[in-house]
Amino acid sequence: MSLLTVENLRVSFPTEQGRVEVVKGISFELGRERLGIVGESGSGKSMTGRALLRLIREPGLVTADQMNFDGIDLLTLPEKGMRSLRGARLSMVMQDPKFSLNPVMRIGDQISEVLRFHGRLNRRARRQRVLQALQSVRIQDPERVYLQYPHEVSGGMGQRIMIAMMVVLEPDLMIADEPTSALDVSVQSQVLDIMDDLVRNKGMGLILISHDLNLVARYCDRILVMFNGRIVESCIASELHQASHPYTRGLLASVPTMDERRERLPVLDRALLEGLETHD
Template identity: 70%
Template sequence: MTDESPLLDVENLWVRFQTRSGVFDAVRGISFTLGRERLGIVGESGSGKSMTGRAALRLIRPPGMIEADKLEIHGEDILSLPERRMRKLRGGRVSMVMQDPKFSLNPVMSIGQQLVESLRAHEAVSRSAARKRAIEVLDEVAIRDPERVFDLYPHEVSGGMGQRIMIAMMLLPNPEILIADEPTSALDVSVQLQVLDIMDKLVRDRGMGLMFISHDLNLVAKFCDRIAIMYAGRIVETCKASELGQAKHPYTLGLLNSVPDLEHPRDRLEVLQRDPAWREAPSVSARQ
């Protein structure tokens, strides 16, 4: 695998759920690649963003089903890998930061215990070496006094610090891919900027690939290199972040026109006029 090869390569991905009324398609035939870059996946709630991130790590459980012509991480076909190998891959070469750290961290274990266990699950290191590495990574994600925070419990930290701790936990095994699912949605603006600065530095310094899942088009446009717009389980448009102003799909245009303009305030924001036919529109490839 060369440096030019994608870290994550997805072709014709479907995520389906068997229900009493039939099969529901949550993700509908999408294709994209992720290199050593920041790829933003944007869409409203229910568009299939989080399902896409979970499918990339084969975290969809029955009655959910994953189908794809290609779903490869570092050139490995993850749909054919045994579960034992997938557990090594998850949290090792690929990590995922969930939306709310308060529900991702174990409330009865200290921060340090969870960090140490996370590292030792993927590497054969002593507890003392794992502790040293954990404190170093806490410092790397801009946590003050990391040795003190190491001994705290999740209820003793703020939401912003909890999110940075989750990022630290995912970074311990030095992954090449980080999937961040709405990592700033529950944070105030100043803490959002801190978290974004940390992830930006990690991508630049470590050469990681970042899949940044968000409903905030304005935020993603400023932070990411490329953007894929999702609607009703499909990627309906993809572009470089710098070219977002040239978007053509009506859904993307609707999202752009719904962003408040503080310099030119309007009495009413534009309402998206949804066309059910969009569900049947052909998907757009976000493959480079």
């Protein structure tokens, strides 16, 4: 049985020119696997992630024919039920640890807050779980980090702390929105490897949202490519390089390689792509 079923999901926002749809009716299913969503800024990939957690506020509007998570209807679930789901069973890792951690709260207390909200553990047991979570993201001296504030740790460590916070309750599905784009290349793979380990070992589902095609191809089983609010291509990660849609092909070609011999990089023909869309 699939963990998540989404059918005809639409997200729109009002503007002076009327409502604009940023996600235009997408459907997909997810099991306990790793799904990548790629696309450029404005393609609707982040809005899709947020819509799943019902994090889109008024005046944004989310509609769908179906949005089902493990038998729970996310469309009709009251906000109270949604709150107990978020973090515990469905969680999200944000892009930038600098803006997503509370700057005036000790790291250990921040992670433990999740446990206090969702669980019935006593103080000592909570502390143990937090230390374990920190260890599971390969933080060497969890006792010291427990007492530190976010500004005292590096970006890579900050992102690992965010991941620890998300996995401490062992959710069924983790949504990671550009989890490494604020990090140095040299720590990116380290953070992704840690995430990958946790997902595999605990059998979680993962939705990895990113603009980096190669990265997604490396860490996911399946890939959805989004353009202008629609899914234009869906493929097995290992077959990304045989992708057929002109947008996917264009994106792949425009990335410089380590052994770059081309005089000019090919650029997307946006007029052509938008033309394709209206003919669909």
